[in-house]
Amino acid sequence: MVEEIGKTAEGDLIINVGPQHPATHGVLHLIITLNGETIKKVEPHLGYIHRSIEKMCESLTYRQFIYTTSRMDYLSAHINNHACALTVEKGLGIEIPARAQVIRVLMDELTRIASHELWWGAMAMDLGAFTPFFHAFRERETINDIMEETCGARLTMNYMVPGGVMMDLHPNFQNRVKNFLTLYKRKIHEYDELVTGNIIFQNRMKGVGVLSKEAAISFGVTGPAARGSGVSCDVRKLYPYEIYNTLEFDEILETEGDSFARYMVRLREMNESIKIIEQLIDNIPEGDFQAKTKAVLKLPKGEFYQRVETARGELGVYIVSEGGTTPYRIKFRSPGFSNLSCLDHITRGGKIGDLIASMGTLDLVIPDIDR
Amino acid sequence: MFSLESLTTLVQDWLNKTFPPTWALLIEFVIVGILAIALFAALGLVLVIMERKVAAWIQIRLGPNRVGPLGILQSTADTIKLIMKEGLTPDGADKFLFNLAPFIVMIVSMLILAPIGFAKGFHIWDINIGVLYVSAISSVSVIGILMAGWASNNKYSLLGAMRSGAQMVSYELSVGLSVLSIIVLTGSLNINDIVLSQQNGWWLFKAHIPAIISFVIFIIAITAETNRAPFDLSEAESELTAGFHTEYSGMKFALFFLSEYINIFIVCAIGATLFLGGWMPFHIGNWESFNHIMDYIPSFIWFFGKTFFMIFLIMWFRWTFPRLRVDQLLNLEWKYLLPISMVNLIVMTLVAIKGWHF
Numbered sequence: 203m204v205e206e207i208g209k210t211a212e213g214d215l216i217i218n219v220g221p222q223h224p225a226t227h228g229v230l231h232l233i234i235t236l237n238g239e240t241i242k243k244v245e246p247h248l249g250y251i252h253r254s255i256e257k258m259c260e261s262l263t264y265r266q267f268i269y270t271t272s273r274m275d276y277l278s279a280h281i282n283n284h285a286c287a288l289t290v291e292k293g294l295g296i297e298i299p300a301r302a303q304v305i306r307v308l309m310d311e312l313t314r315i316a317s318h319e320l321w322w323g324a325m326a327m328d329l330g331a332f333t334p335f336f337h338a339f340r341e342r343e344t345i346n347d348i349m350e351e352t353c354g355a356r357l358t359m360n361y362m363v364p365g366g367v368m369m370d371l372h373p374n375f376q377n378r379v380k381n382f383l384t385l386y387k388r389k390i391h392e393y394d395e396l397v398t399g400n401i402i403f404q405n406r407m408k409g410v411g412v413l414s415k416e417a418a419i420s421f422g423v424t425g426p427a428a429r430g431s432g433v434s435c436d437v438r439k440l441y442p443y444e445i446y447n448t449l450e451f452d453e454i455l456e457t458e459g460d461s462f463a464r465y466m467v468r469l470r471e472m473n474e475s476i477k478i479i480e481q482l483i484d485n486i487p488e489g490d491f492q493a494k495t496k497a498v499l500k501l502p503k504g505e506f507y508q509r510v511e512t513a514r515g516e517l518g519v520y521i522v523s524e525g526g527t528t529p530y531r532i533k534f535r536s537p538g539f540s541n542l543s544c545l546d547h548i549t550r551g552g553k554i555g556d557l558i559a560s561m562g563t564l565d566l567v568i569p570d571i572d573r
Numbered sequence: 574m575f576s577l578e579s580l581t582t583l584v585q586d587w588l589n590k591t592f593p594p595t596w597a598l599l600i601e602f603v604i605v606g607i608l609a610i611a612l613f614a615a616l617g618l619v620l621v622i623m624e625r626k627v628a629a630w631i632q633i634r635l636g637p638n639r640v641g642p643l644g645i646l647q648s649t650a651d652t653i654k655l656i657m658k659e660g661l662t663p664d665g666a667d668k669f670l671f672n673l674a675p676f677i678v679m680i681v682s683m684l685i686l687a688p689i690g691f692a693k694g695f696h697i698w699d700i701n702i703g704v705l706y707v708s709a710i711s712s713v714s715v716i717g718i719l720m721a722g723w724a725s726n727n728k729y730s731l732l733g734a735m736r737s738g739a740q741m742v743s744y745e746l747s748v749g750l751s752v753l754s755i756i757v758l759t760g761s762l763n764i765n766d767i768v769l770s771q772q773n774g775w776w777l778f779k780a781h782i783p784a785i786i787s788f789v790i791f792i793i794a795i796t797a798e799t800n801r802a803p804f805d806l807s808e809a810e811s812e813l814t815a816g817f818h819t820e821y822s823g824m825k826f827a828l829f830f831l832s833e834y835i836n837i838f839i840v841c842a843i844g845a846t847l848f849l850g851g852w853m854p855f856h857i858g859n860w861e862s863f864n865h866i867m868d869y870i871p872s873f874i875w876f877f878g879k880t881f882f883m884i885f886l887i888m889w890f891r892w893t894f895p896r897l898r899v900d901q902l903l904n905l906e907w908k909y910l911l912p913i914s915m916v917n918l919i920v921m922t923l924v925a926i927k928g929w930h931f
Contacts, residue, residue: 217728225811239732239899328811330802330896336632396893402803403895554732554812555898 214242221250225328225558228568232545232557239553244546252572259532264290264364264499267529272358274536275570277317280309281512283362288443289508289519290364293501299490302366303444308482309349309361310510311475312379315386316345317513318472321565325465326397328562329406334397341389344382348375364499366492379483386476393469407462411548411560414459421547422540425515426471427564430464432457437511451478464563500527514538514565538570578694605697609686613835620834621648623881624888631892658823663726666820670724675821675828677717682835684710688764689842692852692873696764703764704756707843708749711798714836715741718800718807721829722817733816736899737807740797743906744804747794748840750914751787754921755780755847758930768851773858775850780930783921788848790914795840796887797902799833803894806902837884845879852876 219225219232226232229250235243255274259267268286272279284306291298298306323338346356351372353359361368397403413423418431428435436453438446454470456463501523509518515537522531541564549557584604588597622637622645629636637644662668688703690696700706715738722734756762758780759770770776777784797804808816818829845851852872856864897905924930 215728215732217732224814239736326895330805330809330811331892331894332628333632333892336634340633397895400895402897402901405901406895406898553898553900555809555896558812 230568255573263527269360275567278313278512279359280313285510285519287362293506296493300487301489311478314475314513316342318468325562328558348378365495370491410556411461413548421544426467427541430456430467431459461563536570617831618648627888655827660823660825663820665726667724674717674721675825678832679828681714682832685839702762704762725820729813729819733807733813744794744797747910751791754787754918757925771850771853777848786917799836802891841883842880849879
């Protein structure tokens with residue numbers, strides 16, 4: 203038996219990375235073909251955490267189906283819920299109170315920071331440095347505490363409902379967020395000292411997993427992964443929803459397209475989110491947190507589409523309505539799926555370590571890919 | 574002053590008086606064997622708990638704190654767990670080599686212990702080629718690792734073993750050259766002589782910049798030699814799950830784990846002996862009174878203090894740096910460390926010949 207190790211028809215080594223593997227952060231299954239340490243092909247196999255969320259949504263009402271979407275991309279649950287709520291509101295044609303809009307944007311940006319924090323820690327852990335993970339969690343815990351206080355949950359918040367948000371902000375919210383902002387600003391330099399400036403880290407990231415602008419567009423890559431290649435694709439800027447067109451923030455673009463560019467985009471994006479939160483935290487308007495809606499929501503016959511920018515890229519929600527209380531068909535355009543599709547393209551010819559680094563910077567969340 | 578030398582001579586004299594010489598020698602062997610194994614067990618437990626505490630300290634968390642006071646019995650509990658676990662041999666593995674590999678790695682670690690001077694007059698084997706012996710024996714452990722990787726019938730293990738082979742063979746050169754640069758100064762391979770030559774100051778301070786360069790190279794190379802992060806490519810958790818010991822469980826895994834820590838101890842002990850004077854107290858030239866005060870600290874405290882300082886350095890690396898990629902690892906050795914240490918050796922030889930050191 204020992205003689206048969208790695209013998210294939212072409213004499214290549216074929217390795218199953220996953221479904222249980224420390225680097226895939228979930229049940230992603232990659233079949234990689236190796237020549238020594240060099241990668242010849244990467245073939246992702248999906249479906250290990252497919253829960254048929256889209257089909258389930260067809261038998262849930264427009265109020266209920268939002269809760270399943272927290273389980274898609276569990277790291278940006280708020281933003282998923284937000285997208286669904288926006289689509290339903292578009293169909294119903296309701297106007298959202300100003301307070302609810304501000305709360306939604308605040309929550310979205312906090313979620314984005316929390317998601318990037320976790321990505322940063324996991325990314326460093328993929329590269330073999332364990333300590334950044336704990337440093338990232340120190341800040342992320344603060345955000346989770348804020349969420350817990352206001353929404354009652356730390357991960358699957360289910361806070362956004364059609365018409366606004368489920369309940370009003372907790373009285374401590376503003377103070378807590380301000381404390382978080384001071385903590386973040388005091389600690390953010392550690393991120394650069396511990397990881398970004400590290401020579402080993404830069405060698406591992408620079409020039410690795412290069413995704414050209416054209417390739418990024420043709421693979422449908424969105425979010426920070428595409429912005430690292432210089433593709434301007436921030437939905438908050440291009441197709442503003444809620445109050446994003448009134449806010450001051452920059453779309454972060456890097457042009458190198460390598461893993462380090464994608465890394466820098468996410469780090470700088472966190473600062474932009476901080477900027478947005480600072481603009482809003484003292485200016486939360488008084489008023490209703492939810493618009494008056496009917497007890498049973500019925501969307502008119504037709505098709506409705508809404509896109510938002512999650513921490514990973516563009517999430518599109520497409521609802522086909524027959525005029526009933528449940529959608530006829532729902533389709534989610536999840537960012538993870540398209541981002542994963544470029545993995546083979548960017549890792550061919552690299553080493554196994556490059557595969558891990560590139561996969562880390564794509565920031566894949568597997569339940570988001572499979573749904 | 575308390576010294577272990579008197580203890581060893583006492584035992585030696587008593588045995589030789591009471592028993593015929595052959596029996597005395599045999600009993601000494603048994604005593605040394607028991608002491609070595611006891612040291613192994615103690616070191617394994619201490620280093621594992623130390624690693625976890627250091628990691629916790631760096632990672633702003635508490636670390637083990639449930640079993641025993643401050644969690645110091647945690648590693649004991651873990652060892653008991655590992656002993657109780659089933660030692661699985663996978664179907665399709667080469668059973669003989671698979672089961673042999675952890676023992677080879679372990680035996681190698683035990684053998685290297687022999688010439689190390691733990692305190693004044695306290696070493697197992699005062700051999701005149703001590704340093705050469707250490708570097709010769711330590712290169713055998715790569716065979717154990719290759720064997721483990723090959724016999725597991727697992728592709729991850731095979732990749733890990735391949736990486737480990739390339740890495741350990743390469744970095745041995747740098748270790749050897751930086752050790753040589755101290756040998757050039759002392760003119761002896763005997764570890765006891767090397768320690769005695771640092772009577773009036775440690776080589777790290779006495780031999781100017783070349784000694785510091787070779788000390789830095791030595792630390793980098795031993796980190797790679799013992800497969801520790803940032804050079805832990807043979808285990809590379811996020812790439813190869815656990816590398817060459819993926820298929821090992823129970824006590825067979827524990828032997829690999831233990832030998833990793835023992836190897837760290839040994840290479841750090843060698844480093845402390847060569848560059849930091851081993852059990853020699855901190856002496857400065859001819860400051861008589863200062864040197865006398867330093868002499869009051871027992872020699873084994875000096876030895877273990879220096880060794881654990883170096884172990885702490887290596888743990889610090891592990892919890893700070895990301896891992897290198899395999900080609901970068903080999904580039905670092907062949908393109909940077911090896912040429913630098915070669916030039917450094919020539920400079921050091923010049924220093925030794927001209928007598929420019931203190």
